[in-house]
Amino acid sequence: xxxxxxxxxxxxxxxxxxxxxxxxxxxxxxxxxxxxxxxxxxxxxxxxxxxxxxxxxxxxxxxxxxxxxxxxxxxxxxxxxxxxxxxxxxxxxxxxxxxxxxxxxxxxxxxxxxxxxxxxxxxxxxxxxxxxxxxxxxxxxxxxxxxxxxxxxxxxxxxxxxxxxxxxxxxxxxxxxxxxxxxxxxxxxxxxxxxxxxxxxxxxxxxxxxxxxxxxxxxxxxxxxxxxxxxxxxxxxxxxxxxxxxxxxxxxxxxxxxxxxxxxxxxxxxxxxxxxxxxxxxxxxxxxxxxxxxxxxxxxxxxxxxxxxxxxxxxxxxxxxxxxxxxxxxxxxxxxxxxxxxxxxxxxxxxxxxxxxxxxxxxxxxxxxxxxxxxxxxxxxxxxxxxxxxxxxxxxxxxxxxxxxxxxxxxxxxxxxxxxxxxxxxxxxxxxxxxxxxxxxxxxxxxxxxxxxxxxxxxxxxxxxxxxxx
Numbered sequence: 001x002x003x004x005x006x007x008x009x010x011x012x013x014x015x016x017x018x019x020x021x022x023x024x025x026x027x028x029x030x031x032x033x034x035x036x037x038x039x040x041x042x043x044x045x046x047x048x049x050x051x052x053x054x055x056x057x058x059x060x061x062x063x064x065x066x067x068x069x070x071x072x073x074x075x076x077x078x079x080x081x082x083x084x085x086x087x088x089x090x091x092x093x094x095x096x097x098x099x100x101x102x103x104x105x106x107x108x109x110x111x112x113x114x115x116x117x118x119x120x121x122x123x124x125x126x127x128x129x130x131x132x133x134x135x136x137x138x139x140x141x142x143x144x145x146x147x148x149x150x151x152x153x154x155x156x157x158x159x160x161x162x163x164x165x166x167x168x169x170x171x172x173x174x175x176x177x178x179x180x181x182x183x184x185x186x187x188x189x190x191x192x193x194x195x196x197x198x199x200x201x202x203x204x205x206x207x208x209x210x211x212x213x214x215x216x217x218x219x220x221x222x223x224x225x226x227x228x229x230x231x232x233x234x235x236x237x238x239x240x241x242x243x244x245x246x247x248x249x250x251x252x253x254x255x256x257x258x259x260x261x262x263x264x265x266x267x268x269x270x271x272x273x274x275x276x277x278x279x280x281x282x283x284x285x286x287x288x289x290x291x292x293x294x295x296x297x298x299x300x301x302x303x304x305x306x307x308x309x310x311x312x313x314x315x316x317x318x319x320x321x322x323x324x325x326x327x328x329x330x331x332x333x334x335x336x337x338x339x340x341x342x343x344x345x346x347x348x349x350x351x352x353x354x355x356x357x358x359x360x361x362x363x364x365x366x367x368x369x370x371x372x373x374x375x376x377x378x379x380x381x382x383x384x385x386x387x388x389x390x391x392x393x394x395x396x397x398x399x400x401x402x403x404x405x406x407x408x409x410x411x412x413x414x415x416x417x418x419x420x421x422x423x424x425x426x427x428x429x430x431x432x433x434x435x436x437x438x439x440x441x442x443x444x445x446x447x448x449x450x451x452x453x454x455x456x457x458x459x460x461x462x463x464x465x466x467x468x469x470x
Contacts, residue, residue: 008040008061009389011367014068015057015092016075017047017084022054030075034060039071055084098170099177099186136209136411136470144183145210145404147172148201150191153217153240153274156343156366162188165215172214172239179451180401182408184212194220198227205232209408212400213238218274219311235407235415241279243396246403246420247442248339248362249283250427251394254441255382257433259358261336264288267356269335271295271328271370272342273312280339281319283424286417292319293335295328297342336360344368349375357381364394382438391439398427398445402454410459410468422461426453 020026027044034041042059049055062068072086107113114120128134136142151165169186176184187204191197197220201211211234213225221238229236237243256263268284270277273296281294294301294315301308302323303316324331332338332351337360340347347370352361358381363369366386373390376383384392403423407415430443430450443450462468 007389008038008063008067010061011090012062012064012068013042013059013089014062014072015059015085015087015089016072017055017057017086018075019053019055019082019084020078021080022049022052026054026080027056029078030058030081033074033078034058034071037071037074038063038067059089094167098167099173135206139207140183141207141209142411143181143408144185144208145176145212145408146187146201146204146208147176147184147212147214148187148189148197149214150189150197150216152192152215152220154215156368159217162190169214172212175397176212176401176404178401179397179445179448180405180455182401182404194223194227197224198231201228202231205234208234209411210235210237210404212404213240215240216275218278219309221275222278222311229414233413235404235412237400237403237415238275239396239400241275242415242420243399243403244276244341244364244394245279245283246399246424247394247396247427248280248364249287249421249424250398251362251384251392251442252284252337252360253424253428254431254436255337255360258436258438258441259360259381264290266336266360267291267293267334268337268339269293269295269328269331271338271340271346272365273301273315274341276341276364277339278311278315280341281315283420285318286421290321293324293331294319295331299327300325300331338362340364340370342370344370347371347376349378352376352379355379362394382441384441388445392441393445394442395445398442398450399423399454402426402451403458405451406455406458407462409455409470410462411470412462412467413469414467415458416461416465416467418465419458419461419467422457423454426450426457429453 031041040061045057047055047057060071062071075081076083105116124138128138147169149165149169151162152159154160154165154168165188166186169188173184173186176182189197189200191200205211216224225236225238270281273294277294281292284292301312301315302320302325308316329351333354335355340363342365344365345368352359359379360382361376361380362384363371363376364386369385373383373385384394386394427450430453
């Protein structure tokens with residue numbers, strides 16, 4: 001099924017290597033065909049020119065895999081043009097993995113070797129054996145995070161297993177290193193039982209300063225995080241829950257300021273009662289919001305339903321104060337803010353029209369949002385998605401690198417609610433009040449000041465909450 005994206009994207013880019021006669025107008029004809037079929041052209045590099053024949057590589061962005069194939073077929077129909085190869089640039093980027101380990105100290109002579117390894121290393125080992133806390137000073141533990149997944153709830157792909165989850169966890173490790181200067185290691189477990197995962201992570205945790213749980217399906221993710229945090233004395237953070245909630249709150253802070261509203265005075269509808277939906281609801285409750293309705297595939301979560309899991313029973317007891325019933329579309333009527341953390345295509349422009357003006361719509365399902373931004377913008381004043389090819393990207397990378405950097409800097413034993421709230425405020429404050437705009441309610445993911453600001457705020461909150469040990 002083709003993506004509903006209306007824009008070509010680098011996530012579906014490919015590299016065409018073409019051979020054609022070196023004649024005036026040939027390149028223009030190739031470019032015309034690609035553009036006429038919706039392709040977005042990038043670099044056009046000459047490889048060789050020999051005996052009147054041109055070999056050239058052309059980078060093309062498409063909307064989907066199906067669209068990329070269509071573009072390739074259109075070029076193949078041109079007379080005198082031969083496609084030598086068509087390479088998916090995303091697969092090329094992942095070839096051999098995306099991360100590697102390198103030495104901090106170059107091993108160039110015997111002296112360095114004898115200090116880094118035997119015999120010198122023995123004295124460091126003995127010191128840690130006598131005083132285990134020295135591991136934070138004398139090993140990589142102080143600045144390392146394990147990115148742990150079982151592959152049961154990966155992005156919008158669902159249960160694809162631990163091996164298929166590795167590219168995502170490698171990507172997460174890249175983000176930790178790039179934005180938080182933290183060493184992160186992808187660890188995908190071939191395990192599904194809650195206690196089996198808890199035991200495995202607890203046993204390997206000795207080498208890490210923090211644990212980032214990733215893409216573990218609900219409701220197991222809640223129990224796994226809770227059990228690990230009780231068992232370990234280092235931060236355990238399920239990013240699908242808390243990272244999402246932190247960035248959503250930051251975006252809501254700025255959108256409310258822009259619209260002249262108070263957070264607590266708005267009526268919120270959350271579509272999706274998985275890990276992200278539950279965490280967002282809890283975060284809103286923490287900042288004083290009470291008019292919150294959460295919906296799952298069976299409609300509005302309310303106390304009268306008999307099909308509720310324990311976590312949904314908790315939601316029924318703490319949200320939907322008026323006890324309304326019906327479908328998610330019913331819930332949206334007269335809502336001020338819609339937050340989608342479910343699946344693509346579940347909301348129409350007409351559903352948004354029924355909300356109360358001014359309307360705020362966060363359609364965060366990936367890769368296809370609950371409603372495409374072009375449709376939402378017909379009626380909503382503020383629109384955000386989880387995608388990088390639209391304004392207002394609600395991306396967890398704004399949160400977790402700084403949160404862990406701050407927590408590790410003070411050797412926090414856990415990440416508190418106060419630390420998460422501080423992170424959200426710090427993210428929001430990265431945009432000066434005078435610069436907040438409908439298409440600029442969260443800072444760019446490439447703003448290097450975000451992680452620094454979040455880290456400082458989180459470290460301060462950790463001291464205030466008395467979980468800092470350094």
